Amino acid sequence: MIQREISQLIKNDFFKGDVIVLMGARQVGKTTLLDHIVSSEDNVLHLNCDDYEDKILLEEQSSTALRQIVGNHRVVFIDEAQRVRNIGLTVKKLADLKSDAQILVTGSSSFALANEINEPATGRTIEYQLFPLSLKEMANHTSQREESRLLEQRLIYGLYPKIVTHPDDARRQLSNLANNYLYRDLLEYRGVKKPETLQKLLRALALQLGGEVSYNELSRLTGVDKETVESYIDLLEKCYVVFRLQAYSRNVRTEIKRGRKVYFYDNGIRNALLSNFAPLELRNDVGALWENLMVSERVKRNAYRQNYAQLYFWRTTQQQEIDLIEEQDGRLKAFEFKWGRKKPKMPKSFAEAYHDTEYTIVSPENYYDFIS
Helix, strand or coil: CCCCCCHHHHCCCCCCEEEEEEHHHEECCCHHHHHHHHHCCCCCEEECCCCHHHHHCCCCHHHHHHHHHHCCEEEEEEEEEEHCCCCEEEEHHHHHCCCCCEEEEEEEEEHHHHHHHHCCCCCEEEEEEEECCCCCHHHHHHHHHHHHCCCCHHHCCCCCCHHHHCCCHHHHHHHHHHHHHHHHHHHHCCCCCCHHHHHHHHHHHCCCCEEEHHHHHHHHHHCCHHHHHHHHHHHHHHCCEEEEEEEECCCCEEEECCCEEECCCHHHHHHHHCCCCCCCCCCCCCCHHHHHHHHHHHHHHHHHCCCCEEEEEEEECCCCCCEEEEEEEEEEEEEEEECCCCCCCCCCHHHHHHHEEEEEECCCHHHHHHHH
């Protein structure tokens, strides 16, 4: 099994009286990770809420009925909990009943799960996020040299566990993920009435990778109003398909203040949406793929290190730009991502406005320091 970076962090929080909630997209390995963690524990109750019987078992049960279900189990593991109606109240009842047991909850839709669990169980939950495998996890599993050799493959096929472990079947698996599993919960959500609009939007976002996104332009491309576009992107973000970066603006008059970029958590999903698995030498989007991979890897790194830095991009109306700005404790770090040999200097207007900023060009030669 490939060791996940947050495994020990989660284990350290066992039996401290808190409900542990593990969020992440479908198929990123949430169940595998928690099964591995609890394998050393006795008396584990595992309820999979994708299974109708387990789902019904947990819905709107009285405390007495839940006590009979749980029995003397030391660990209660509720998988894909977003499927259960009023799951937050159920989890609170379980926590009250079994104060000496560890309750584990996984979910692939934060819009359903976080709201429902946090309100009834305020102050009693610890949340973690799990993403597709990281380059660092893979380097730890094989070697840094091996991962550097496989960089092109990661740029094209991404890092979902099934893709990494079954590379010969990557295209079929990714197409299945992109078309079926990834936003299955979202399509069942009452706010999404037109799945074909969602697919158009995802394709449009995939084509605009690395560029600034205009809700007005996306509205024109998809045929729905700007508010619907924004709400769908919000839902895609809450299902861990994409994430947004806002523009950084503090000092320079010509800075773009309301811009946004949308990135995919996984390169392979993005390429599957476009049915484009061509090798790098036949592509014109290599720079965008490299930027997406590096930004998503930084998101994973910061989450797993419990680093709460804010991420932005920077651009002016004169088209000067920096790919990634990281702000933490009043200090700035600026990163530019280059697949090729070009080494641009920090834009003059940025250097003058933010003169204490550390500036790094991230390339295939030095990327490991950036993701570690």
